[in-house]
Amino acid sequence: xxLLLREALIAFxxxxxxxxxxxxxxxxxxxxxxxxxxxxxxxxxxxxxxAERVEIVxxxxxxxxxxxxxxxxxxxxxxxxxxxxxxxxxxxxxxxxRRDLVEFQEAYQDLEINPLPPSLEIRLRPEYRDAKHAxxxxxxxxxxxxxxxxxxxxxxxxxLDALRQIAGFVGLAIGAAFGLVSIVIIGVTIRMTVLxxxxxxxxxxxxxxxxxxxxxxxxxxxxxxxxxxxxxAAILCGVVFGAFxxxxxxxxxxxxxxxxxxxxxxxxxxxxxxxxxxLVSVGRHLKxx
Amino acid sequence: xxxxxxxxxxxxxGTTPALDDVNFHVARGEFVFMTGHSGxxxxxxxxxxxxxxRPSSGDVRVSGFHIGTLTRDEVPxxxxxxxxxxxxxxxxxxxxxxxxxxxxxxxxGSRVDMIPARVTKxxxxxxxxxxxxxxxxxxxxxxxxxxxIARALVNDPPILLADEPTGNLDxxxxxxxxxxxxxxxxxxxxxxxxxxxLDLVRFGGQRTLELRDGKLVFDSGVDVxxxx
Numbered sequence: 001x002x003l004l005l006r007e008a009l010i011a012f013x014x015x016x017x018x019x020x021x022x023x024x025x026x027x028x029x030x031x032x033x034x035x036x037x038x039x040x041x042x043x044x045x046x047x048x049x050x051a052e053r054v055e056i057v058x059x060x061x062x063x064x065x066x067x068x069x070x071x072x073x074x075x076x077x078x079x080x081x082x083x084x085x086x087x088x089x090x091x092x093x094x095x096x097x098r099r100d101l102v103e104f105q106e107a108y109q110d111l112e113i114n115p116l117p118p119s120l121e122i123r124l125r126p127e128y129r130d131a132k133h134a135x136x137x138x139x140x141x142x143x144x145x146x147x148x149x150x151x152x153x154x155x156x157x158x159x160l161d162a163l164r165q166i167a168g169f170v171g172l173a174i175g176a177a178f179g180l181v182s183i184v185i186i187g188v189t190i191r192m193t194v195l196x197x198x199x200x201x202x203x204x205x206x207x208x209x210x211x212x213x214x215x216x217x218x219x220x221x222x223x224x225x226x227x228x229x230x231x232x233a234a235i236l237c238g239v240v241f242g243a244f245x246x247x248x249x250x251x252x253x254x255x256x257x258x259x260x261x262x263x264x265x266x267x268x269x270x271x272x273x274x275x276x277x278x279l280v281s282v283g284r285h286l287k288x289x
Numbered sequence: 290x291x292x293x294x295x296x297x298x299x300x301x302x303g304t305t306p307a308l309d310d311v312n313f314h315v316a317r318g319e320f321v322f323m324t325g326h327s328g329x330x331x332x333x334x335x336x337x338x339x340x341x342x343r344p345s346s347g348d349v350r351v352s353g354f355h356i357g358t359l360t361r362d363e364v365p366x367x368x369x370x371x372x373x374x375x376x377x378x379x380x381x382x383x384x385x386x387x388x389x390x391x392x393x394x395x396x397x398g399s400r401v402d403m404i405p406a407r408v409t410k411x412x413x414x415x416x417x418x419x420x421x422x423x424x425x426x427x428x429x430x431x432x433x434x435x436x437x438i439a440r441a442l443v444n445d446p447p448i449l450l451a452d453e454p455t456g457n458l459d460x461x462x463x464x465x466x467x468x469x470x471x472x473x474x475x476x477x478x479x480x481x482x483x484x485x486x487l488d489l490v491r492f493g494g495q496r497t498l499e500l501r502d503g504k505l506v507f508d509s510g511v512d513v514x515x516x517x
Contacts, residue, residue, distance in 0.1 A: 003395055014383060202380050206339070207440065208368035209396035211361070 007217035007266055008224060015196055019225065022189035026229025027236065029182030030270050034237040037266075038258070040171045045256050047164055053151055054129040054160070056122040056152040062090070064118070065148040072144055073120060081128040081137050086121045090114045117148065131158040186277035190222055194281045201285065212284055218282045219275055226274025230267035234258075237266075290448055290479050291315040291338060296347035298333050298503075307333045309503040311347070313510075315481060317447075320474040320489045321510070323483040325500035331483040334500070335452050339371055340364045352448060369397055372441025372478075376453035378433040380425045386436045387412065387421040393440045401499070411439040415469060431462025438469060442478075449473060451482040455489070463489065 012019050062067065073085045087095070093116035097104070122141075124133060134157050138150040194201070206215050241257050259265070291314065298308040315321050319349035323331050336342040337349045340359050344509055352370045354363065356371035380389050390408045399407075413420045415435040425433050434454055441449055451470065455463040467489055474480045474481045484490065 003401075010383075199379070200381060202382065203392075204396050205364075206368060206373050206379070207393040207396060208365045208371075210365045210443070213396055213398075 004216045004220055005054075008220040011193070011217055011221050012224070015193055017194060018189070018193050019221075020192065021224050022186065023229050023232070025189050026182070026186050026226055026270055026273060027232035029178070029185055030230055030233030030266060031236045032138050033175070033178045033182060033214070033269075034233050034258075035240065035269045036174055037262070038237060038241060040167075040175070041258070041262075042256055043167055043171075047160070047167065048104045048126070050160060051126070051129040051164075054124060054134060054152070056124070056134060056141065056146070056150060058120045058122065058147045059117045059149045059151070060119055060147050061148050062117060068146060069120070072146070077142070079137060079140065081124050081133050083123045083125045086123075088119045088121055090116055090118045093118065129157075130164075131161045134253065137287065154271055179184060182273055183276065186226075186273050187230070187280055190218075190225075190274075190277040191281040191284075193221070194218065194285045198285065200281075214286065215282050222274035222278025223271050224274070224275075224278075226270040226272065227267065229274070230270025233270065234263050234266050290317055290319075290352060291481070292348070292350045293334070293337075294348040294350075296337065296344045296349055298342065299338065299345045305423065306345070306503050308337075308344075309501075311503075311505045313498060313505060313508055314371075315479060317479065318474070318477055319510070320471065320480045320495045321482070322493065322495050322497040323481060323500065324485070324487065324490055324497060327485075329500040330444065330503045331500055332452060333503075335450050335481070335483055338366045338448075338450055339373055343362070353475075365397075368449065369444055370446055372438075372446040373445070374434070374437050374441050374449065374451040374454045376456040378425070378430075378437045378457075380433060380437060380440075382425050385422050385424055386417060386428065386439075389425070389436055390440045390443050391441050393496040397444060399444075407443055409444045414473075415439045429462065431465055434458060434462070434466050434470065442473065446478065448479045448481070451480065453483055455484065455486060467493065485496050 069087055073087060076082055077085045091114070094111075094114050097116060120141075122137065124137065128134075128137075131154065134152045135154070138152055141147055141150045201214055238257070241255070245255050293311050296308055296311045297306050299306045311334070312329070323334065325331055334343065337344060337356055338351050340351075340356055340363075343359070344357050347357075348387070351367065354367045354370075356367075359367065374375070378499050381392065384392065387408050391404050394404050394407060395401075408421075409418065412421055415438055417432060417435050417439065420428060420432060420436075423432075426435070428436065434457075438449075438451075438454070446516060454470070455466050458466060463486065470480050470482060471493075497507070498510075499507035500504060
């Protein structure tokens, strides 16, 4: 192990320019992947914020006994899709209307009869906030005899669905492309290192070193480069994120950075890239000598 | 120790065979010169001996290994039983003479505490103890070749293969290296030396194999028993 580490470090020092080049390459490839991950992460949380507003409102006939509504509420709350059910009485509806709809405040002020129906407001669990499930729940709500009408903004929810699908697909495609490009670039830089040391590999083979012994220092070197590259990429992402946040582009929402687990994942991904790149490059070279 | 039986070697790119029905046997303790023009097949024979090539047909046996059926995993085991010396010395430029020799022990998994003593011993054997800490660029051609021979010897191989070891050396250094190889042979190591240098061959009076266009056209030795 000592020998392995020593050989890897010697290799590092000897091909300093090349080492710096491969670390920079890994760092930038991971940086771009990381930036993309940040965009995807924030897009997802933005969509989640929007999806938060998916709400189903069941308007109830006036005069429905509150006993019946209470019983129905707990039935509806037991639907697998449903997070919570809230009963909004006529009076509460009016209070809300006076508060929220500023434009009509005066109109509502002068009313003698309350025109607003009571309703049940139903919020769905996060995983069910899409057109299909909202539609299903609305359908079932229609089944209650005291329900006059059900609204959930079908067009809007369907559009959200489409947006989510596009975002998911584009995310996957771009993520895969960047990942692939990183692997290729890293493979090439490590291949340059291997070629640079072809003579040493030949001598090792001639004096009877096993393939795994020859691979060892290269793999360690690759992993080390991946580690440094990954850490650099995480730092770069942090710096760019910080600058972006400080810039305050008036997005009207908070931005999210990677959690510790995602940072570790980025670095581990770097190590894996370094290892794979080395393994492939050395493997291909060893086949020839 | 080494036996070639009806060995032929065809390379995919060549029109004529590199080796054509070659038969010979090298016994324990022998010193053998291999001569012939460039492309006559000397290097092909050496490459077969150290498992860098496989015969197209025929049988090659080296120190108990069948080269024709040698697996990739067996190659390192074969090479640990051989010392190999090249015309270009094949030394690592950024390591001292001692480090170059130690390298051969390290990569074959020798015990770390044994390494310095063994390095010192072979350096003394090739007469370079004083240059242990010199880098290859600080050494003359003859000295570099001695380091490379020391590296080849450090694992105590029963066979030493030398491909044009004096090809880059002047007259005096050539004699020195040749004498060193003779000394090594005198201690029981089989030495096979490919060379262009006919003066050396004539002067030496050792067994000589002469190759021409892939055929063994002359063998001054007598086959002495079967111990391959």
